[in-house]
Amino acid sequence: MAKIAFILLCHKDPEGVIAQARRLTAVGDFMAIHFDARANPADYARIRTALKDNPGVVFVKRRVKCGWGEWSLVAATLRAVEAAEAAFPSASHFYMLSGDCMPIKSAEYVHEFLDRDDVDYIESFDFFRSDWIKTGMREDRLIYRHYFNERLRKGLFYGAYNLQKRLGLKRDIPADLRIMIGSQWWCLRRRTVEWVLELIARRRDIVRFFRTTWIPDETFFQTLVRHVVPEGEIRSRTLTFLMFSDYGMPVTFYNDHHDMLLGQDALFARKISTEAAELKARLGDLYAETGVDFRISNEGRNLYRFLTGRGRIGRRFARRFWETESTLGRERELLVLICKKWHVAKRLAARLSEETGIPAIEYLFDEAATPLPDLGGIQTTLAKRNRHRRALLRMLFDQMQSDRLIICVDPAGIATLRDFAADRATIRMLEIECAFSDDYLVGHARRTGLAGDHTGAETLARLLPTIRYDIRHESDILRDAAFAHFSILRESAGAAENAVPLAAFAAIPDDKARALASIDHLFSD
Template structure:
């Protein structure tokens, strides 16, 4: 059996010539079509490089713009020439100038000898296609497309919308059922000649000339009328991204391509020297160096598509900025946020770093500057302590900090006096663990020596901000781990709260706390809250405090004694 190749070329003609020579020297006739937009000088260079081979022909040239009828004209002309010039050809394999054989020609011949009457072409009905881009599946057969999707996108979209609005539809010929599939196929001589010599070819050509991207539907539809056996798959490995653009294979894909069960791959980068050197060899053992594992290729490209659309968690970069419509993106690893703790304990940050083996920052979003540990002015990733730079994009600042310090858990202080632009992000980040002692912001004001009128106004302002933050933490969009204690609740059992925090940050440490930070002096705090009420300000986030400590506390209810035998 003789196998023939039809090649559609428009660029990188030197590489296309290498592939054509490889197939021709293996006894396979080759018909080359070169896009009419290619200069005559480049065409002469290609023909001169192949003129010593008697089984290579050049087809009449057509302009081949993506998604247009010219691609079908080129394919028809080259296929007709193949059937006329080489009557011994039994299968015709359609390839592009950027294709590269992955397996020896002898293997492909053996495979086709075992399937002499089988046409290998992806061909599925429009209702079963999940890869069409732009919403045009069935409509590509019922609307007209006189404008180029790439060069006249505005006119293309407006004309499609106009046809939809007016209800204009073309009639699909009764003799066909529209099918779609990859444009790269391998057809038997009988099927290909039946399509090209069909009595109603002129009618079919007139109809498909106005179908959008006809090279994905012409042969895929007509093969169903003439073939006795269609295997709906392509023998060419081609992968596409989520936008419908083909993946390009580079030198570092060599071992991956060797695992493919396909016979040809596209698109190959023209400068991929290792790929061309590895596969353009007549050595039968060249393609046997790796066990075939096409499933691994599919999984790898599926993972690449997910990485392309969703990105790596916590990594933000100009080439792929995450959006909520594609799943969004948050931080890279878990981190902790503490609100109210540094106001209640002396040297809380240094103590927490010591007992939990974490990096504890001060108030990262303080109005004056970023409070890194040890008052550093520049931190990992060249993050500046400038509040102006941080506030330009607080989300990027925080995610950069978390990304740059992967491997070491970060924690920082937050409060109502800080810049609040980051609060929505914190609440929606599943990596955030937020611990809040509500009302603790009032303790520094209580201990300050400011005028009471100023203290009352500032307490009211901070309470309003903290109340909004707490409401946000109880909303339906919250994904962070949130724990809230009122100040009164916290002061009842501070050791238990601190122990739970340390257990969360360092779960491997099983010992109970032996060292705790010093709690600030709270004497008179209850009267301070009553004074705020007397001045017309209602403190509601602090919990219930005893206003007059001289009043007798209620007698505890004694439990009944019991005996354990």
């Protein structure tokens, strides 16, 4: 069975470090601790005193003062790895952790997972070809020497960097290294660690190079592991679940994230709030349990994007350049069915088309699979359709040889609706207001990736009110827009009441509108 030597880099929360060390070593694993030399000496003394009799814990003898983006983080990691490698000869795996990490699986699950495949787990993507770096320096991290801490001594950092650029003081990357990049939170087999330590003992040029690269904790192990281990024995992923905000800051987890964390395809999570005492206690107890059945749903990142993305919908205040002086045609009429339940709008569109002879096209701006004629390529992707909305519809009017056209639009497409409302054509809109049961919303969450088949009831209970509010909010935006020729068809209303907006929308006689409003199972799920 796998035996893990945890490599713990920490600088605060001594009580949390002590609890973490006791928890992880209680099941027979080990830990090497590097406590930042910049941190409070009293905190370090408290940790040493509390763990001095624990045979599964070793401390780094010569601690390093760590700084973000510096070589010091790699140096601290190497010293902890060397200490663990010497102290724990039975350790089969070395797992990087921070003081903010907590297990999100049981020890039983963790060991069985590592026993399953004889591989290393480390994010390792090509530095130059991947999109791992979103903004800022790329090649310049490597080809110039960085001697100063960018956060603490910004003037010196950029002064030295710009001087090298002006003087053309580029340096070569070691010719035999393919530079890789990825998360610093890895899990490596013992022999891989030994090979890396042997390599840097032989090749001091490698250490000299990385000492003055910028943010080397994202490239050092990621590059060297690829250098010494066959590609087939590397899984380019981290076993630690972590997320970043739009601003590049780590997302912090709190008490109400428990169910979501357990459903992720990872062994640990970073970073757990120091204030999340309940979450820490529950995860700590979980680690010692046996026979736990973990249902992996992996919806965490989608859920986070959904919850943080609300309210950030961009609004377009000017026409795209290709839409300048563009119009559907003053003599044309566009009938827009707006409904969150797509199957309801599709049913009504089909019946309207049958009764009136008006061509109907379903969710062409929302659903890639919507059948469309060949329009020269503009119809091939949702991105193209939405980028050239009016041009697409003009071509469809021409193709259908009709001056009236029915389309369906999701209520979230407020930008699309505003765009059409500003056109010279006559635009009629009919919002179909539906009832949403909890079961339907659960299905919606799963279809859209906000939840998985195994998402816990507690997570769903918190998620459903948010989804329900979002749907209501979209409807409020529609009505606040005060579109001309805007009507509402309600599931809660009778056929006679719904015939009025339907007649106004489609410009049809009352008896025909009443017949359409009486369609069997129109609102059925």
